[in-house]
Amino acid sequence: TDVITKADVLVVGTGPAGGTMALALARLGVDVMVINKYPWTAPTPRAHITNQRTVEVLRDLGLAEEALALAAPNDLMGENTYCTSLAGEELGRLRTWGTQPHRRSDYELASPEQICDLPQNLLEPLLVGGAARQGARVRFSTEFLRCEQDSDGVTSWVRERDTGREYAIRSKYLIGADGANSRVVDQAGLPLEGKMGVSGSINIVFEADLSRFVAHRPSVLYWIFQPGSSVGGMGIGVVRMVRPWHKWLAIWGYEDVANPPKIDDEFAKGILYNLIGDDQVDIKIESFSTWTVNDMYATKLSAGRIFCMGDAVHRHPPTNGLGSNHSIQDAYNLAWKMALVLGGKAGSDLLDSYNAERAPVAEQTVTRANKSLGCFPPILEALGLFGTDDPEQMRRNMASIKDSTPEAADRRAALRTAIDGSDFVYNCHGVEMNQRYASNAVVGDGTAPPQYDRDPELFYQPTSFPGARLPHGWVARDGARVSTLALCGDGEFTLLTGLGGEAWVDAAAAASEQFGVPIRVHVIGPGRPIEDPHGDFARIREVGENGAILVRPDVYVGWRAEAVSADAAERLCSAMATILALP
Ligand code: FDA
Incomplete structure (x- = not known):
């Protein structure tokens, strides 16, 4: 050729x-x-x-x-619902995707975005x-x-x-x-490493006005627990919002991963009516497909x-x-x-x-x-879906959780604990934001990486430690608030400093000249084009006021300096040379 x-x-x-x-x-x-x-x-x-x-x-x-x-x-995403079907009984909810009152501030402090x-x-x-x-x-x-x-x-x-x-x-x-x-x-x-095809799932994309089942508990996900729902796939049936509240994707498991079932409209409708729990709803099926849960990287x-x-x-x-x-x-x-x-x-x-x-x-x-798939079996267990193959017995077990008995009270408590435990499926802010890169494109400053104060999977911990994403704070340009993140990026390096750090402006000019790579500088503080009215930048920078943070084009910290010095230009040039992998 x-x-x-x-x-x-x-x-x-x-x-x-x-x-x-x-x-x-x-x-x-x-x-x-x-x-x-x-x-x-x-x-x-x-x-x-x-x-x-x-x-x-x-x-x-x-x-x-x-x-x-x-x-x-975001405000249509969070009333994550566990139920027996959309029309059926609700078993409990978990607020998700940063919508919990006690977590909202974590997300709001972390980023200008939702x-x-x-x-x-x-x-x-x-x-x-x-x-x-x-x-x-x-x-x-x-x-x-x-x-x-x-x-x-x-x-x-x-x-x-x-x-x-x-x-x-x-x-x-x-x-x-x-x-x-x-x-x-x-x-x-x-x-x-790992395994493909751990279990099998069926996806069905469909149109149906489901407002009356969901609009009062707006969420992306509605999880359906029924006898049989623990087969394959995600372990549970899911009705997922695609467009509120008329377009949907349903997920249901299948048994034999190697042999996905033959699906036709009739089969798909059977699954959907079962998940919705009302066969009078008008449904238009758009497509169906099968996929497998994989565990490989x-x-x-x-x-x-x-x-x-x-x-x-x-x-x-x-x-x-x-x-x-x-x-x-x-x-x-x-x-x-x-x-x-x-x-x-x-x-x-x-x-x-x-x-x-x-x-x-x-x-x-x-x-x-x-690992998050493991958050669901405790819910199934508390509902009494384990320990028997008989669907009728399962239904009786699920019903008896409402009894006024000490045993049912224990099961209700276990169900709440299990539902709360599924926090790890939806609210892993740390997994989303805590990346700390260690590589030849990050220059350490001799300090040790800060310890995590809270669970590092659930909670994001901002830091300007080299290799972390630049923390977000609100600063002001011409009086209007702007995120520290928005001062950076756009394919360029940025150097952030405060009052007293003016020497970094010359240092950045020298480094730009030497490497032929633009480096913007923002001297942040009173009387400057960028001000820090809330003290956000002072709080997040973790270096002295006249220190500097070198932000890479991907808005991760490449290097930082605690304070300005007479050899600021040399130090910055040396950091840039390391990041750019130049001799
Ligand atoms: P992605 O798979 O999106 O893109 C691969 C691209 O490569 C496609 O454009 C493909 O056509 C092209 N391609 C492949 N082979 C090629 C070749 N030989 N030559 C030329 N082009 C080729 N995730 C989730 O969070 N919730 C969900 O419900 C689902 N559901 C889901 C359903 C289905 C059917 C699939 C396939 C995947 C999901 N996912 C999902 C997973 C999610 O879609 C996935 O994580 C992202 O799409 C990954 O994005 P990538 O760009 O890496 O790959």
């Missing part, structure tokens, strides 16, 4: 990972091509929980307003459209087949599915964002010039809603590094930091999401 086309970067996949990568690279002026074997982006809602960090990333990429206009807001619900089929066109607007070349119906790499680049063979024509694309880097059955991961020979995300991201390297159930979020954040982590290397501003070793920074996140994502 002739090599008929070239791109600096070829991205395989237009999902959350590939779409973000194409957009982020194109915005930084990189010549990028992105392919998808299908004629268009994902047709079904799939991932939807969009956490604060992801909205921050979308804002930096210029898509937040469009995304939020399409998303269901968790929202954005179905994947609405997000993907935004990302891909944004990429195309920024100059990415987008090719649908183009399937990645195989690749070979050498010291200068990668040759990938692809097939145009419309015509059957095969051709090669030559790129300097290849990105495998091709999902849980990634061919790029296979070709790169990345090491994978790559321990290395790259091989030579091939870098993989998203579900290709972390494959896990939807519990905790991390799938799309961590896929987007993988791409955001790598894009600026690749742009700097391709632009000749950074050494190629900078790309090694992708592996060091994101492989631990891949493992954490898969481990947490699978």
